[in-house]
Amino acid sequence: MSETTTLGVSHDKLGMWVFLGSDCLLFGALISTYMLYKDRIGPTDLGPEEMFDIPFTSVSSFVLLMSSLTVVLAITALRRNDIRRSRIWLLSTAILGAIFVGGQVYEFTAFYREGLGYTTNLFGTAFFTLTGFHGVHVTVGIIFLMSMYIQSMRGKLTSAQEERLEIIGLYWHFVDVVWIVIFTIVYLFPQ
Amino acid sequence: MTTVENKEIEESWVKQDWVYIKTALILGFFTAIEVFTYFESVHKAPEWLMVTTLSFLMVVKFFLVAGVFMHLKDDNSIFTKMMTLGMCIAWPVYFIMAFALGFLPDWNVIIKVLFLFLPPGVAGFWLGFSFKGGDGGHH
Amino acid sequence: MTIVESEETPLELESAGGQPPAEKPLGAFTRPQGGNGWKDWLFTVDHKKIGIMYGAAGLLFFVIGGIYALFMRLQLSRPGNSILSAETYNQVFTMHGVVMVFLAAIPLGAAFANYLIPLQIGARDVAFPRLNAFSFWVFLGGGLFLLSSMFIGGWWENSPDGGWFAYSPNTGVLFSPSKGIDFFAIGLQITGIASLVGAINLIVTVLNMRAPGMTLMKMPILTWMLFIVQMLLLFAMPVISVALFLLTFDRLFGANFFNVAEGADPLLWQHLFWIFGHPEVYVLILPSFGVISEIIPTFSRKPIFGYPFMVFSGIAIGFMGWGVWAHHMFASGVGPVAVAAFSVSTMFIAVPTGVKILNWLATMWGGRIRFTTPMLYATAVVAMFTIGGLSGVTHSLAAADSQQTDTYYIVAHFHYVIFGGIILGFFGGFYFWWPKIFGYFLSEKIGKSSFWVMVIGFNLTFGPMHILGLQGMSRRIQTYSSGQGFDLWNLVATIGAFMIAIATAMFIGNVIVSRKAFKAGKTPAPGPDPWDARSLEWMTASPVPEHNFDETIHVEKQDEFWHRKWGKNEEGQVVRRATAEEVAHDGSNTNVHLPSPSYWPLVAAIGLPIIGYGLIYNLLLCVLGGLFVLGGLYGWVFEPVDDPNADNHDHGDGQDSYAELETAEVTNASEDTTIE
The missing domain is CATH 1.20.58 (Methane Monooxygenase Hydroxylase; Chain G, domain 1)
Structure with a gap:
């Protein structure tokens, strides 16, 4: 079917890639804003160095990284029409994503308790906005994955619809890639 | 089968x-x-x-x-091209902004120019080189 | 790529009508059937109807933006006038800029893109017909949301007043306490979504739905320019989205992005805005370049001069447009290195634009030119844009620019490129494609006279502004005192502005009069190819039938349609091979499968302005709006497939192109069909 389009790829997949290309610019702008503002804190405020809990964030980064693995396993399982396995991998991807978002919520509340609110200073504003945007992307991905899971339970997700899952997988990997960048630049770079 | x-x-x-x-x-x-x-x-x-x-x-x-x-x-190279295009624009644009706003170290001008334009230049060269004006076809 | 060489095979695909889907899908509703009247327009997914709606909405907003401009000119006609107060004047020039750029010029470009791209590449529709409808309704909702700021909470109480550029910290709650900037930020956010979705859609269409044989370098220049525009929108829209998000968060949730008291850098806004804003300038101008690149060869009866140079100069403009944004900020203190670098890059970008102007002139050179109304407009674009382009080069010299900043010289410059370059080009495009789109000619007599009124009025309005600016008259100030030498030229500019208004009214009158004359049988039907044109959209009946073409067109040459009509004889002279009527499809094939209309794009789009009102007034409304969006999207995804034979995967989006029809041909291929 997709062999008959001009480039030999389906519209949907090309559309997703075009969108991802554009999303690079979105996160680029947000990361630049964060880099500009991360050191602009009041004299008594806590800065990124004191705030970040690297071991904790490392674990949640690892969780998100592994969810990229589970989603490709779901896709290959679906491709060979192994519905049961694809369902398991799909669900575990969504759960791993949810753990990541949960970790982020925990991190946000911990920061808030330590005195860093959204409006406290420029570091807080920029940090919460950047990671919040990423969190929203992950949440949207979880909604996609759960919709696919429900479709699968209704028996509507077979190897014929493999490409749909692949496209959602692309989105999911992209969100993961963005986190790889954020984790390094925001958390690991020397403050 | x-x-x-x-x-x-x-x-x-x-x-x-x-x-x-x-x-x-x-x-x-x-x-x-x-x-x-x-x-x-x-x-x-x-x-x-x-x-x-x-x-x-x-x-x-x-x-x-x-x-x-x-x-x-x-996969088909068009996907890589779309992504590369986005990165090629994002890289110099945001780093130039970063230099202009002064939150990147004050490097030597030559290093700055190389840093800004070498990666997107190489990628852009590949994009231009692979443009045949054709309809792509299969990879 | 499979190429089927059985050229004239009629398309064999069963029509969609009849059989309901075998199984009741999750979506409770069936898809609307192609009806008639208003419902047909409301739920349509046809790229031609959506293009027409974009055009109508764009023209409406153009008139509204023009009315703002007339009020400004009235206020400035005499020194010390008091028609508008300082506050209202701020609001009026803000709304004039916002409406003209985001609600008139972008959608008029989108109108040409939606209507013409699929036709010029020989496709059935765009890649995602429902997304196309969605982006139109989102755009319209965002536009009306923005305009509603005039009425909500009192007359002119909550109108944006920060200029279309909305420089921070002037747009913070401290300096702009009304809700105007909230409307501005959220309204543009919504129209931005529309542009982004539309861009994705059209990029996939151009890349993936070209007729067999139509390589990228055989596409008409208009399609090329519109394709570059979509690329620019694709990458520029996220940047303005981020800027607007930051502004919205500042104003609604007390974030600090532009809060100078906390140490924020207001230049961040300027950078983000102009990183978007400069590519945006090319988003506006390139469609018009494309339009006149179709008109000039047609009426010069010559192929476009230097086709590859036209294409690559367009690509060059698209790329270099990303490297000149700080020339809007020479006076903001960006530092000597940045000023010098951006000064040079701005001078460079004049080169590909100059290449284009040269190519248009060379196309006309030695041609047998017919000065019809579209051609008049096209030549006017070349002349006026050159003036605007040259005054633009004077801005690239930072030293000169610091004198010109914030004077009327700048206003004169960008109106010469925006009005002289874009709006004149679009009017030329209207006269050129009107017979194709609506099936009747616009009156040449009224067209030519309105052209002269418009061009003279335009030069009277903006020509004197060069002088005013160099004399030192500041822009964005609601009045001036007499005795500074500003009085005469301001009066002239006001008279010119009203001439533009008259010319616009003449155009609208022309539409009504010409339609009546055609209905009464006084003017002939245009036929498929009234101008002896070159590209594929003229190869089907006028007005274009809903299914575009009767059969797949196999393209061999650039200007394929022209080459089917004309060829060289043995002596090398160009002679007619066939008439347009012989070559063109008559639209009689009723068996082409069409995507069904859909309710859901409209439902999902309505949710966005509701969320916008919710953010400003009551967060509960956001929940309602969110339900609309979510419900709309779920209804969309689970909507029944309109064609029981279609692949379940696709829901009638995309694969209803001729590409699928190719599959049908391949399966029914007879023995002599070779597949490469």
């Missing part, structure tokens, strides 16, 4: 899954190295060394996920 063929297909799938699992293991290993830099003794290393190492690991992880998990490695 005979059972032999079936078995062969089955095996190729297992192989494919193994590629993914191995990639994930490598990614996990790199993440572990990254986190290792956080420990006190390493953390005292000079800043430029830390930033270079971490950036290198980040780029490797980026390419692994994009190449293997998003199968850019062996």
Whole structure:
């Protein structure tokens, strides 16, 4: 079917890639804003160095990284029409994503308790906005994955619809890639 | 379809899954190295060394996920091109903004220009070189 | 790529009508059937109807933006006038800029893109017909949301007043306490979504739905320019989205992005805005370049001069447009290195634009030119844009620019490129494609006279502004005192502005009069190819039938349609091979499968302005709006497939192109069909 389009790829997949290309610019702008503002804190405020809990964030980064693995396993399982396995991998991807978002919520509340609110200073504003945007992307991905899971339970997700899952997988990997960048630049770079 | 063929297909799938699992293991290993830099003794290393190492690991992880998990490695090149185009624009634009707003170190002008234009230049050269005005066809 | 060489095979695909889907899908509703009247327009997914709606909405907003301009000119006609107060004047020039750029010029470009891209590449529709409808309704909702700021909470109480550029910290709550900037930020956010979605859609269409044989370098220049525009929108829209998000968060949730008291850098806004804003300038101008690149060859009866140079100069403009944004900020203190670098890059970008102007002139050179109304407009664009382009080069010299900043010289410059370059080009495009789109000619007599009124009025309005600016008259100030030498030229400019208004009214009158004359049988039907034109959209009946073409067109040459009509004889002279009527499809094939209309794009789009009102007034409304969006999207995804034979995967989006029809041909292929 997709062999008959001009480039030999389906519209949907090309559309997703075009969108991802554009999303690079979105996160680029947000990361630049964060880099500009991360050191602009009041004299008594806590800065990124004191705030970040690297071991904790490392674990949640690892969780998100592994969810990229589970989603490709779901896709290959679906491709060979192994519905049961694809369902398991799909669900575990969504759960791993949810753990990541949960970790982020925990991190946000911990920061808030330590005195860093959204409006406290420029570091807080920029940090919460950047990671919040990423969190929203992950949440949207979880909604996609759960919709696919429900479709699968209704028996509507077979190897014929493999490409749909692949496209959602692309989105999911992209969100993961963005986190790889954020984790390094925001958390690991020397403050 | 005979059972032999079936078995062969089955095996190729297992192989494919193994590629993914191995990639994930490598990614996990790199993440572990990254986190290792956080420990006190390493953390005292000079800043430029830390930033270079971490950036290198980040780029490797980026390419692994994009190449293997998003199968850019062996998919139609138009997808890689779309992504490259986005990065080619984002890279110089945001770094020029960063230099103009003064939150990047005050490097030598030559280093600045190389840093700004070399990566997108190389990628852009590839984009231009592979433009045939044709309809792409299969990779 | 499979190429089927059985050229004239009629398309064999069963029509969609009849059989309901075998199984009741999750979506409770069926898809609307292609009806008639208003419902047909409301739920349509046809790229031609959506294009027409974009055009109508764009023209409406153009008139509204023009009315703002007339009020400004009335206020400035005499020194010390008091028609508008300082506050209202701020609001009026803000709304004039916002409406003209975001609600008139972008959608008019989108109108040409939606209507013409699929036709010029020989496709059935765009890649995602429902997304196309969605982006139109989102755009319209965002536009009306923005305009509603005039009425909500009192007359002119909550109108945006920060200029279309909305520089921070002037747009913070401290300096702009009304809700105007909230409406501005959220309204533009919504129209931005529309542009982004539309861009994705059209990029996939151009890349993936070209007729067999139509390589990228055989596409008409208009399609090329519109494709570059979509690329620019694709990458520029996220940047303005981020800027607007930051502004919205500042104003609604007390974030600090532009809070100078906390140490924020207001230049961040300027950078983000102009990183978007400069590519945006090319988003506006390139469609018009494309339009006149179709008109000039047609009426010069010559192929476009230097086709590859036209294409690559367009690509060059698209790329270089990303590297000149700080020339809007020479006076903001960006530092000497940045000023010097951006000064040079701005001078460079004049080169590809100059290449284009040269190519248009060379196309006309030695041609047998017919000065019809579209051609008049096209030549006017070349002349007026050159003036605007040259005054633009004077801005690239930073030293001169610091004198010109914030004077009427700048206003004169960008109106020469925006009005002289874009709006004149679009009017030319209207006269050119009107017979194709609506099936009747616009009166040449009224067209030519309105052209002269418009061009003279335009030069009277903006020509004197060069002088005013160099004399030192500041822009964005609601009045001036007499005795500074500003009085005469301001009066002239006001008279000119009203001439533009008259010319616009003449155009609208022309539409009504010409339609009546055609209905009464006084003017002939245009036929498929009234101008002896070159590209594929003229190869089907006028007005274009709903299914575009009767059969797949196999393209061999650039200007394929022209080459089917004309060829060289043995002596090398160009002679007619066939008439347009012989070559063109008559639209009689009723068996082409069409995507069904859909309710859901409209439902999902309505949710966005509701969320917008919710953010400003009551967060509960956001929940309602969110339900609309979510419900709309779920209804969309689970909507029944309109064609029981279609692949379940696709829901009638995309694969209803001729590409699928190719599959049908391949399966029915007879023995002599070779597949490569």
